[in-house]
Amino acid sequence: MAVIQLEKITKSFKGTTLFENVNATFDAGKIYGIVGHNGSGKSVLFKLICGFIVPDSGTVTIDPTYMSKNRTFPENFGVIIDRPGYLPQKTGLDNLRDLARIRAVIGDDEIRTAMxxxxxxxxTKQAVRNYSLGMKQKLALTQAIMEEPQVLLLDEPFNALDVDSVELVRNLLASYRDKGRTVIFTSHNREDMDLLADHVFRIRANSLEQTA
Amino acid sequence: MTHRIVRSLNFAPWHVALLALSMVYGLYLRQQLQVISHELMVPLNMWDQILTFLLDPYYISYLFVPIWLYSSCVSIQRHFSVPALIRLGSYRSWLYRSTLHALARLIPLLLIWLVSATVTAAGLPLSIDWSATSTVGNPLNQVLGFVSNHGIPPLLVLALQLMLVGLTLLCLHMVLALVHLLSSKQVVIYAAAAALFFAQLISFRSRIEAAPFLDLANFFLLHRSFTAYDPVALVFLPVIAVIGLCVAGVQYQDRRHRSTPLRLPGSLSTLLYVGLCALGLIYALAFELRNEVGTPTDVLFVAFYGVSAEGFEWNLYLYHSIVFLGFAYLFLLVLENELKARIYYVALRHGSPTRWFSRFILPVAARVPLLLGALFAGALLIGLAGGPSADGNALADLRLGQGWVLYQFFINGTLQVLCYILVVFVIGWLNGRPMAGLFALGCLLVAGLPAVNSARVLPAALNSLGYVGLGGQELLRITAVLSVYCLALLLGALLIVKSPKLFFNERV
Structure with missing residues (x-):
């Protein structure tokens, strides 16, 4: 069974249609790249998948392994969506501890390893508000991966990263695929798509077209 | 920091002229004092001259304040520039720097004032105590006669007066800086300075007894502060509050430009909150001691009196609001973090919005009785430490006794704070902006006034101990009213949580 399946998804905001009858399937053990111009709806697509927003019509089906009875949002998903995800006055470690405490499946050691x-x-005692843009991006990545999720939804994960860090993250995502996990990411960089993605979807004219 | 201030002190040529003028005026005041001393046939000492000068309304309002306002306007405009702002990084940093510049201007002015007062007192007997002239009650010597009656040594009066004037002037500088920041127009800052000048002139001539915090003279003249505030240390509260508002205003400006949240840092807010709570309890103790009656429970009663059906005292209501609405404000800061920064990541880990909500709101709700317990214990401890008897007889004049006081404090107090929290949650969440929560708190502050809430049906300040006098039946009715509001707000909150559209759509 597919990990995520979108069927005839339509979504509009205040009269602007973002998606119309969108269908897509995402399987385990693969990396999917999503491309599209700014404002085309890449973040909205991720929010639809997570259940943060509800489609006007159509269904988002998540593998039942990740959706137990009392859950509205899928389990074992790691995400980066447009929110920062951290409290600026705290250190990076404290921010991650706060989030890890919710599910309580990992401890300090795992958080440190992920960082x-x-x-x-x-x-470091540095508060997140004093982090550089690249460090904030790394912190966002850490919160997404620290609990070893089975599915990663990453909205522009390579933004603001230096060359070495880009390489590091590419290897990390590739290792996720090798472990049979699913990664869906967006990027404006063709090289990321060429090197990482098994399949590429392009958001164009309110639809999601598979281009590779 | 101290070195930087000392190095940046600027003694300008016009300071010499000001010193000369001050000396002449000081000699004139001394002449007046000698006439009084002669008429009363009692001797003077140096404090008569020094404190008469430092408490002289004409010197302050016609010389000191206009010089300060004008130099503030000039300084603010000089230091407000794009290159400076880029280097400082934020409007807040600019405000702090501008205030430091103001401090460097203030110290020479205060020194000139103090030196003139001291030099013109030369030849009068040195003493650490009040003179006979000061302590004689006489219309010719009203100010010092009044101040000396409060049992405070003259050296402390001198220190308090200088602190008060200094802090007030810095506060005015910050107000002008904020005005300039918001308007960026030369004419506006000078108009604001002129308005402040005329406001203080009017205030020196006529008192605003109903609202002493609007009476500027109370913040320039210690003898006016003694009349308006008891204990007198409370006079610093409104000044600090205005400074806090200026900082918040500047943060708002920063937020407009780079989406920084409008708030004090969480730890600072909590510290400020705890400090204000403690200050209020000490004030209540002082009130009890002044009346020479009371038990430790009475300290609690005075501190959380809030409003009554007959009316309200602004200082009691202000403290009540600081404690209870202040707690809701702290909750707002936590809510803001969830709302603006982390909601997707937190909600995803909780698995459902309902679970998130219960785990978010329940610990906050559990803290409400803890807060009340802490305030109760604090009031009793401060009461015991302050010396009122513990026999409990002083509550006999209340129609209902301690049982209802405790009922109102704990039961209705818990419901009231829960109500505030839920209002902040519902309004803040629906709007998606913390400003909305602040606005809601402002509305609740107004709604709590007896004139607005005479029927006691609005969910604001209903936990005031001032309502205990209305009887047990009325307190039970208040419980019912607050329970209905809490339930309705809880239902509203659950509706938001249950609807993905309401829960997330605002933040798409």
Missing amino acids: KSVGLAPD
Whole structure:
């Protein structure tokens, strides 16, 4: 069964149609790239998948492994969507601890490991408000991956990263695929798509076309 | 920091002229004092001259304040520039820097004032205590006669007066800086300075007894502060509050330009909140001691009196609002974090909005009885430490006794704070902006006034201990009213949480 299936999804906001009769299937063990111009609806697509917004019509089906009875949002998903996801006055580690405490499946050691895996120093006393843009992006990535989710939805994960960090994150995502996990990411960089994505979808004219 | 201020002190040539003028005026005041001393046939000492000068309304209102306002306008405009702002990084930093510049201007002015007062007192007997002239009650010597009656040594009066004037002037500078920041027009800042000048002139001539915090003279003259505030230390509260508002206003301006949240840092807000709560309890103790009656429970009663059916005292209502609406404000800060920064990541981990809501709101709700318990314990401890007897007889004049006081404080108090929290949640969430929550708190502040809420049907300040006098039946009715509001707001909150459109759509 597909991990995520979109069937005849239509979504409009205040008279502007973003998606009309969109169909797509995302399987396990693959990396999917989504491209589209600014404002085309890439973040909205992720929010639809997560259940943060409801389609006007059509259905989003998530593999029941990730949707137990009492859940509105899928389990074992790691996401980066347009919100920052951190409290600026706290350190990176404290921010991640706050989030990790909710599910309580990982402890400090795993958080530190995840931070190191994207090139962040876990024990710095620096508050997040003093982080550079790239560090904030790494923090967002860490919150998405730290609980070892089975599905990753990453909205522009390479933004603001330096060359080395881009390489690091590319390897990380590739390792997720190798472990049979699903990654869906958006990017404006063709190289990311060419190197990483098994399939590429383009959002064009209110539809989602598979281009590769 | 101190070194920087000392290095940046600017003694300009016009300071010499001001010193000369001040000396002449000081000598004139001394002449007047000697006439009084002669008429009363009692001796003077140096404090008569120094404090008469420092508490002289004409010197302050016609010389000191206009010089300050004008130099503030000039300084603000000089230091407000794009290159400076780029280097400072934010309007808030600019305000702090501008205030530091103001401090560097203020210190020479205060020194000139103090030196003139001291030099013109030369030859009078040195003493650490009030003179006989000061302590004689006489229309010729009203100001010092009044101040000396409060049992405060003259050196402390001197320190308090200088602190009060200094802080007030810095506060006025910050107000002008904020005005300039918001308007960026030269004419507006000078108009604001002129308005402040005339406001203080009027205030020196006629008192606004109903609203002492609007009476500018109370913040320039310690003897006026003694009349308006008891204990007198409370006079600093409105000044600090205005400074806080200026900082918030500047943060708002920063937010408009770079989407920074409108709030004080969480830890600072909490610290300020706890400090204000403690200050209020100490004030209540002072009130009780002044009346020479009371028990530790009475400290609680005075502190949380709030409003009554007959009316309200602004200072009691202000404290009541700071404690209870202040708690809701702290909740607003937490809500803002959830609302603006993390909701997707937190909600995803909780699995459903309902679960998120219950785990978010329940710990906050659990803290309400803890807050009340802490305030109760604090009031009793401060009461016991302050010395009122613990026999409990002083509540006998209340129609209902301690049982109903405790009922109103704990039961209706819990419901009232829950109500505030839910209002902030519903309004803030529906609107998607923390400003809406602040606006709601402002509306609740007004709704709590007895004139607005005479029927006691609006969910604001209904936990005031001032309502205890209405009887147990009325307190039970208040419980019912607050319960209905809490339930309705809880239903509203659940509706928001249950509807993905309401829960997320605002933030798409």
